[in-house]
Amino acid sequence: MDFSALTLSAGVVALAEMGDKTQLLSLMLAARYPKQALPIIxxxxxxxxxxxxxxxxxxEWLTTLMNPEVLKWVLSLSFLGIGLWLLVPDHIDDAEGSKVADRAFQxxxxxxxxxxxAEMGDKTQIxxxxxxxxxxxxxxxxIGTTLGMMLANVPAVWAGQKFTKRMPIKWVHAVAAVTFIAIGVATLIWS
Incomplete structure (x- = not known):
């Protein structure tokens, strides 16, 4: 088990997830199904x-398709791109059409x-x-990215709307952006 990969993955995804559409989805589901926190989590x-x-x-598979020099540039640009992407706020569409019964399994x-x-093509998936x-x-x-998602989304489910009102989302996104940009630069320099 690579603990540096695990902790870095958890940290950057937890920061990137703050204010993300899936965190907003957590808030929406918690508000819609207030007695169903455990099934949501x-x-x-x-x-x-x-x-x-x-x-x-x-x-990992992509690493088998590219030579190390090309991969270094692709990774560096990916991390830099994610860092810049974090500076753009996410929005979630209001989906009112669902009339799911308030049952745990559903x-x-x-x-x-x-x-x-919601995670397809999202910055945390990238x-x-x-x-x-x-x-x-x-x-x-x-494990690290899943842990990061849980660290960001479980409090959103438990605390609901109050969580995001107390958290300076722009500041968290800025820290996450700088982290991704630093990883991109470090990958370019030291790989």
């Missing part, structure tokens, strides 16, 4: 593992589906692909 966990494991494996399945789809390419330990990257 379980759904977030399952969807994140599935999505991020696929992304980390994709990143909320669990709804959360899995919504989170898996970051997971880049981290999977940067570190050869896909398991550590997947």
């Amino acid at each position: 379980g759904g977030i966990f399952i969807a994140t593992i599935a999505n991020h494991a696929c992304a980390a494996f994709l990143g 909320v669990f399945l709804l959360t899995i589906g919504l989170f898996f789809l 970051a997971t692909i880049a981290l999977g390419a940067r570190y050869s330990d896909v398991l550590s990257v997947t």
Whole structure:
């Protein structure tokens, strides 16, 4: 187990997730199903593992297709791009069409589906692909990025709207952006 890959993955994804559409989705689901916190959290966990494991494996596989010099540039530009992307605020569409009964299993399945789809092409999924390419330990990257998602989204479920009102989202995004940009520059210099 590569603990540096795990901790870095967890940290950058937790920071990147603050104010992200999936965190807003957590808030929305918690408000819509206030008595279903555990099924929502379980759904977030399952969807994140599935999505991020696929992304980390994709990143590792990409390393077999590129020579080290090209890969260094692709990774550096990816991390720099993610860092800049973090400076752009996310928005979530209001989806009122769903009339799902307030039952735990249905909320669990709804959360899995919504989170898996919301993560497709999201900056944290792109970051997971880049981290999977940067570190050869896909398991550590997947565990780390999943942990980061849970660190950001579980409090959103438990605390609801109050969580984001007290957290300076722009500041958190700036710290995450600087972290990704620093990883990009470090990858370019030291790889």
